[in-house]
Amino acid sequence: MDLTQTLFPLGWQHYLLGGLFIGTGVALLYLLTGLVGGMSTVFSSTWSFVSNRPFFQQERFKGSRAWRLVYAAGLILGALAWWWIVAEGTPQSTEVPAWMLLVGGLFVGYGARLGNGCTSGHGICGLGSLQWPSLLAVLTFMATAFITAHLVAWRLG
Structure with a gap:
């Protein structure tokens, strides 16, 4: 099996197409509306519906939650x-234990709050608009992801 098949067992074309769609969508959102489409703000603005905590009741969350829900x-x-067309409805699974996924999700959420944004906000929107803090954030995200993936593979292997 060659490296391409090892890294992309379902093929690489749909990843490229997905990346083009995401990049085009985020670019159009910004060009047509001036809005930045990061997902951590979507999460926070959604919480503004159910939590009265002052952080979630900021105008930047309450004022943008309608379009962010549509997003x-x-x-x-x-x-x-994708699941229906590319995966043909085949259930997707992972061998990573549920507790590791939960802990990873908590770390990602904490990191997104600490880094003032998530991978989509910094990696797609921030880099696309040439913001240097986003470059530092993306380099940190990627280094952490590489280390974590190797640790998980070592743990499961």
């Missing part, structure tokens, strides 16, 4: 379309 719905529908 999140589009991402969910896009994932469902």
Whole structure:
């Protein structure tokens, strides 16, 4: 098996197509509306519906939550379309234990709050607009992801 098949067992074309769609969508969102489409703000603005904590009740969250919900719905529908079209409805699974996924999710959430944004905000929007703090954030995200992936592979292997 060659390296391409090892890294991309389902093929690489749909990853390229997905990246083009994401990049185009985020660019159009910014060019047409001036809005930045990072997902950690979608998460925080959604919490503004159910939490009265002052952090979630900031105007930047309350004032943008309607379009951000539509944005999140589009991402969910896009994932469902991929699952239906590319994966042909085949259930996807992982060998990573549920507790590791939960702990990883908590670390990602904490990191997104600490880094004032997530990988989509910094990696797609921030780098696309040439913001140097986003470059530092992305380098930190990627280094952490490489280390974590190797630790998990070592743990499971």
